[in-house]
C-alpha cells in the first residue's frame with residue numbers, strides 16, 4: 001500500500017513542474033495529459049492515484065493491462081479511468097488491447113495495424129493510436145524510422161477503426177534531459193511536417209519521469225510518468 005499523503009505530495013510536485021513547463025512554453029495546462037505509468041504497481045496504487053484525481057494510467061504489458069482493466073474498466077467501457085497501452089505489442093495480444101485499452105501508444109507495423117483494425121471492427125469501436133517513431137540513433141528500439149514514418153502514416157488512412165492521434169517516442173536514456181531535447185524536437189517537426197492522407201497530427205506522446213518538462217517545452221501533449229509518481233520499480 002502506498003502512503004496516500006506521500007503520493008499526494010509527489011503528485012503536487014509533478015503538477016507544479018508541469019504547470020511551470022507549460023508556462024515557459026506559452027502553453028495551456030489543459031493541452032498536456034499526465035499519463036501515470038502504473039506498470040509493476042498493484043491495482044491498489046492505481047485506485048489511490050485515482051482518488052487523488054488522476055484519470056489516465058499507462059501499462060506496458062498486455063497481460064498486466066488485462067489484470068488491472070478487468071477489475072477497473074476504462075472509459076470506453078463506461079469506467080472512470082483511461083487505460084493507455086504504452087508498450088510494444090505482439091499481434092497475438094491485439095485482442096486484449098482492443099477489448100480493454102482506451103488508447104494505444106506503440107503502433108509500429110502494418111501487420112499490427114491490420115490486426116488492431118480487424119479486432120476493433122469486431123468490437124464496434126475506434127481505437128485511438130499513436131505511431132511510435134525512433135528518433136534517437138539507437139538501433140535496438142521499436143518504432144518506425146523518421147524516414148519511413150510518412151509512408152506508414154499514409155497507409156494507416158485505410159483503417160477505418162484506428163484513429164491516429166499523432167506520434168510517440170521513447171527518448172534515449174540520459175542523465176541530462178537537455179541531451180534529449182533534439183529528439184523531442186525531431187518528433188514534433190516530423191508531426192508538423194506531415195501533410196498526408198491522415199490530415200494534421202495533433203498529438204505527441206513523449207517525455208517520462210526524467211525528461212517530461214523538456215518534452216512539454218517541445219510540444220508534448222501526453223507525458224508518461226511512472227517512477228516520479230509511484231516510486232522506483234523493483
Ligand SMILES: *Cc1c(COP(=O)(O)O)cnc(C)c1O
Nearest residue numbers: 037060086208209224225226227
Ligand atoms: C515505463 C515507461 C514509462 C515511464 O517511465 P518512468 O521513467 O518510470 O517515468 C514511459 N513510457 C514507456 C513506454 C514506458 O515503458
